[in-house]
Amino acid sequence: MTQTFQTSADPVLYRATFMHTPRSPFADAEALHAEDDGGLLVAGGTILASGPWAEVRAQAPEAPVTDLRGGLLLPGFVDTHVHYPQVRVVGGLGMPLLDWLDRNALPEEARLADEGYARAVAREFLGALAMNGTTTALVFGAHYAGAMHAFFEEAATSGLRTVAGLVVGDRLLRPELHTTPERAYAEGRTLIERWHGRGRALYAVTPRFSLSASEGLLDACGALLREFEGVRFTSHINENVTEVEVVRGLFPEARDYLDTYERAGLVGRRSVLAHNVWPSDRELGAMAEHRCSAAHCPCSNSALGSGFFPLRRHLAAGVHVSLGSDVGGGTGFSLLKEGVQAYFMQQLMGADGVALTPAHLLYLATRAGAEALDLGDLTGDFSAGRQFDAVHLSPPPGTPLAAVYAHAEGPGRLLAATFASGTQGDVARVWVGGDEVYARG
Numbered sequence: 001m002t003q004t005f006q007t008s009a010d011p012v013l014y015r016a017t018f019m020h021t022p023r024s025p026f027a028d029a030e031a032l033h034a035e036d037d038g039g040l041l042v043a044g045g046t047i048l049a050s051g052p053w054a055e056v057r058a059q060a061p062e063a064p065v066t067d068l069r070g071g072l073l074l075p076g077f078v079d080t081h082v083h084y085p086q087v088r089v090v091g092g093l094g095m096p097l098l099d100w101l102d103r104n105a106l107p108e109e110a111r112l113a114d115e116g117y118a119r120a121v122a123r124e125f126l127g128a129l130a131m132n133g134t135t136t137a138l139v140f141g142a143h144y145a146g147a148m149h150a151f152f153e154e155a156a157t158s159g160l161r162t163v164a165g166l167v168v169g170d171r172l173l174r175p176e177l178h179t180t181p182e183r184a185y186a187e188g189r190t191l192i193e194r195w196h197g198r199g200r201a202l203y204a205v206t207p208r209f210s211l212s213a214s215e216g217l218l219d220a221c222g223a224l225l226r227e228f229e230g231v232r233f234t235s236h237i238n239e240n241v242t243e244v245e246v247v248r249g250l251f252p253e254a255r256d257y258l259d260t261y262e263r264a265g266l267v268g269r270r271s272v273l274a275h276n277v278w279p280s281d282r283e284l285g286a287m288a289e290h291r292c293s294a295a296h297c298p299c300s301n302s303a304l305g306s307g308f309f310p311l312r313r314h315l316a317a318g319v320h321v322s323l324g325s326d327v328g329g330g331t332g333f334s335l336l337k338e339g340v341q342a343y344f345m346q347q348l349m350g351a352d353g354v355a356l357t358p359a360h361l362l363y364l365a366t367r368a369g370a371e372a373l374d375l376g377d378l379t380g381d382f383s384a385g386r387q388f389d390a391v392h393l394s395p396p397p398g399t400p401l402a403a404v405y406a407h408a409e410g411p412g413r414l415l416a417a418t419f420a421s422g423t424q425g426d427v428a429r430v431w432v433g434g435d436e437v438y439a440r441g
């Protein structure tokens, strides 16, 4: 059954310490906006006013107040790369990408042929996103249309914003995961007609990666993208050196990995390419021209030993970067953990790394993801006009993070500690479009 959320049209007020990054800290050193005692006025799920408590309160003196002081309210996290079928295979350590796929991920993905199994996994997956404060996700789907119908049904019930699609491949996976260009097109079309733009769901055309996709299959994906307005494109790129070599051999005509997607008309403003650990300068320049995004997945890159993400080169080329958990290559659903891992890796890169501040981490986990998905008008920060998509962090009493919250000197310290040691256990409440989608306990 699909749940309908009944968002109150009457104004409600939230009083909290809140922070957000309406602008990019990569462009503006003052981008972190913090309100120690802040107010958000929300009606019908939309933020009407945002600022110091006294000012916002004066705009709606009669509105009921939800008092969230003592914690930290952040915009809901946006995960721009996470695999729904891989919830149960998190933690397959000790293998590089292609071995990990063969031994760990693909056997599990084949089990989603059973729709009941797929539905159970979808529920676990959506529950995990919500309890980690993720309110919007670009979801790498399953190889089976039935599993995707189950996913979209469960996503509607969850209240989360999802952009997701049927994953397609026609070579070098397991035979039971293979499709054909004709079937990929037909099943994609049916899913788009049923789910794209319905409630909080959007569709993303999703070839697994060029290694497992013939030119014909990529062309079928390109046809769907051309024919249906607003559909997104996502896939993997330049994740692992062996993978890049194999793709080069499979597409002798292509200039590079990106070109395998470009030739099929798949790369544009609404395209998100995961990883991009090993890009050429040509690829970075072209990505900037296309205005597509790279989804950086630092825990996955570390767990699979894929390499260090060249953030500095992406920024220099003008390529937009967001964050992804890449569950199950990644190690969990928390974008706080992805943020601090991104920070660690840049630190370890020495002069080649970018010194990330807490403001950068917040931006990468929220606003940057919304922009990557071209949902920046809807979500990603607490400016007036955005949806009230929010995560309330409230560390349990007695925990070290609770001590920091009680004594932190200034917003930068509070935010740094949140990324450094915040976990799923610190997430108290989560809202999407003003609807509460998770409450601890």
Ligand SMILES: Nc1nc2[nH]cnc2c(=O)[nH]1
Pocket: 083, 097, 101, 105, 208, 209, 236, 239, 300, 326, 329
């Ligand atoms: N990390 C990761 N990379 C991939 N490349 C193709 N499939 C996958 C996957 O499931 N995970």
Ligand SMILES: [Zn+2]
Pocket: 081, 083, 140, 236, 274, 326, 329
């Ligand atoms: Zn992935």
